Amino acid sequence: MDLIIHHAKLPGREGLYAIGVLDGVIARLEQTQQGDGWLEGAQPAGGLTDHPGMAGSPSEAGRLSAADCMSAMGSLNTADIMSEADRVHWPEASSVFDAEGGLLLPGFVEPHIHLDKAELLGRMPSDAGSLQEAIRMTAEMKRGFTREDIRQRSLSVLNRAIRSGVTHMRCHAEVDPILGLTAVEAALELKEQVRELLDLQVVVFPQEGIMASPGTAELMEEALRMGGDVVGGIPYQDGDAAAHIEHVFSLAQRYGKPLDFHVDFSDHPEQLDILTIADRTIAAGMEGRVAAGHVTSLGSVPLEAAARAASLISRAGISVMCLPQTDLYLGGRGDKEHPRRGLTPVKLLQEHGVNVVIGVNNVRNPFTPFGTADPLEAGWLLASTAYMGSDEDARRVLHMLTHGAAQAIGAEEYGVRLGANADLVLLPSRDERSALLDRPARRAVWKRGRLTAETIVQSYTYGLGRQAQGAEMPERQAEPIYIQP
Ligand SMILES: [Zn+2]
Known part of the structure; x- marks a missing residue:
């Protein structure tokens, strides 16, 4: 495979999926998890930090599996979210992208x-x-x-x-x-x-x-x-x-x-x-x-x-x-x-x-x-x-x-389906409604399996009892104001 995107949420489907791309085309598409790993009531703050998998620097986040993140949160049934991706054998890919539970749409x-x-x-x-x-x-x-x-x-x-x-x-x-x-x-x-x-x-x-x-x-x-x-x-x-x-x-x-x-x-x-x-x-x-x-x-x-x-x-x-x-x-x-x-x-x-x-x-x-x-x-x-x-x-x-x-x-070979061109956009959203309401920065965009855009956002809300999970706080010029909730 040229590219594997795993832990992706697909519109209208339960669970998380892995997608394999070969020569610009979606060559493999499988459900790898039953649950989608999202916490009920989680509201993105600035985009990326509410899904546990999106905490930390992008490279850090890239190494975390959704299952790791869920365990870190300690609030989901592990049996439900246990990643089967580790058990299902996928071939080597020159590029692997962890969607971390985000919504993967056709471009x-x-x-x-x-x-x-x-x-x-x-x-x-x-x-x-x-x-x-x-x-x-x-x-x-x-x-x-x-x-x-x-x-x-x-x-x-x-x-x-x-x-x-x-x-x-x-x-x-x-x-x-x-x-x-x-x-x-x-x-x-x-x-x-x-x-x-x-x-x-x-x-x-x-x-x-x-x-x-x-x-x-x-x-x-x-x-x-x-x-x-x-x-x-x-x-x-x-x-x-x-x-x-x-x-x-x-x-x-x-x-x-x-x-x-x-x-x-x-x-x-x-x-x-x-x-x-x-x-x-x-x-x-x-x-x-x-x-x-x-x-x-x-x-x-x-x-x-x-x-x-x-x-x-x-x-x-x-x-x-x-x-x-x-x-x-x-x-x-x-x-x-x-x-x-x-x-x-x-x-x-x-x-x-x-x-x-x-x-x-x-x-x-x-x-x-x-x-x-x-x-x-x-x-x-x-x-x-x-x-x-x-x-x-x-x-x-x-x-x-x-x-x-x-x-x-009249666009052809379109959609997140086997045999279609891998023209894809990944949003850090659990579903279509939150994607529309939040309009978050797009995490990644692919054209025929090649990455054409990527956005890395770190956003923190101070003082409301919320904090990016496991993320290093950035160096800042002035101390932020903390408000007791
Ligand atoms: Zn016009």
């Missing part, structure tokens, strides 16, 4: 992000008060973009995303007479450069419209010939939305590419281009190969009509990409009273079987002056604002960030 899939216009806060003359203002402001700033500038800002976001556990990403690269093919060239170059760290798909994205921005149609074709992976569409940027939709469908069919729309990004219930897209998807036999971002106007449609739309979207196999950080920021702006939340109706769509996923979309620019490119952050925001507070909702959100998003962008 996060970022299905919708704009690398080329990320991290622009320092260049913005002001905040944008509406979608159209954000587009205008960014179009102005785009005139100053160079390939190297796009590359540097993209790398900064990629670095954040990889550290957050992202192993697959679909980015939108803008194609228009302002930038020409500069953003597409930068994205395709990055795709090659980061290929061992994450799979990057490039959407050829006509942000300024196609008919409204003469020359864009030709540039899009050139971008697809250069290797663009997905045809982008944004009907609300052209006067004739139907013609825009028709144009991108014929392009997608001609080049044999999937489609990814920005659509119905408003609070106007009459703006429902998604219905045209769904009909056209079915007519083209492209079910499962079309995605639609935002679709926020559907949230303002009366229930019965919204349910009919959801049912059609489901039949068309369209994945809806909810982009909470942007949708909440720009949505409802026109409502002087009773402002709407501006989200697509997530639960309604899911009830009708639609694959709804979550994207980060923008990071620190006029559309979204927030963000860390962490899918868990976007998932937490959606859960907090879409009435998704239960344990089941937490599992659903994690599913949306992983398997759902993988389905939306």
Whole structure:
């Protein structure tokens, strides 16, 4: 084996597992313990010290088995937690990683992000008060973009995303007479450069419209010939939305590419281009190969009509990409009273079987002056604002960030299962709900079995009768204040 990860908690499964990776693929997967070793009521403080196995320096922790840690705590039934990993013979591996009871998920899939216009806060003359203002402001700033500038800002976001556990990403690269093919060239170059760290798909994205921005149609074709992976569409940027939709469908069919729309990004219930897209998807036999971002106007449609739309979207196999950080920021702006939340109706769509996923979309620019490119952050925001507070909702959100998003962008060989690529993220969390609530630093991230990110955190809470188990207290400048509990 090239890598063995042991003492891992897998979503929806009891006990702890060991996973063996050979040539980048999960070649062995076995339950090695019955119990998961977590103490009831344990709450992570700063991330890592509440699971006993996570105490101490990383190297120290790496040597402790979960069973050792449990014995040290003296509070669990040893028969239950006795590691069988010692008894089950596993072959030698060049790398062994003790997950220490943490939750091992398939890598996060970022299905919708704009690398080329990320991290622009320092260049913005002001905040944008509406979608159209954000587009205008960014179009102005785009005139100053160079390939190297796009590359540097993209790398900064990629670095954040990889550290957050992202192993697959679909980015939108803008194609228009302002930038020409500069953003597409930068994205395709990055795709090659980061290929061992994450799979990057490039959407050829006509942000300024196609008919409204003469020359864009030709540039899009050139971008697809250069290797663009997905045809982008944004009907609300052209006067004739139907013609825009028709144009991108014929392009997608001609080049044999999937489609990814920005659509119905408003609070106007009459703006429902998604219905045209769904009909056209079915007519083209492209079910499962079309995605639609935002679709926020559907949230303002009366229930019965919204349910009919959801049912059609489901039949068309369209994945809806909810982009909470942007949708909440720009949505409802026109409502002087009773402002709407501006989200697509997530639960309604899911009830009708639609694959709804979550994207980060923008990071620190006029559309979204927030963000860390962490899918868990976007998932937490959606859960907090879409009435998704239960344990089941937490599992659903994690599913949306992983398997759902993988389905939306057509990622293959995906999942924590035998034969899948070893694209993995390890969280120091006992389950999906605590992962979502804590959003802890990711302990480790692997792409095809190779470690792409690792975070080492030591955090101490003084004075509440809690202390890191067996950890050396760090040298500090001043004595901390101890409060008698
Ligand atoms: Zn977008």
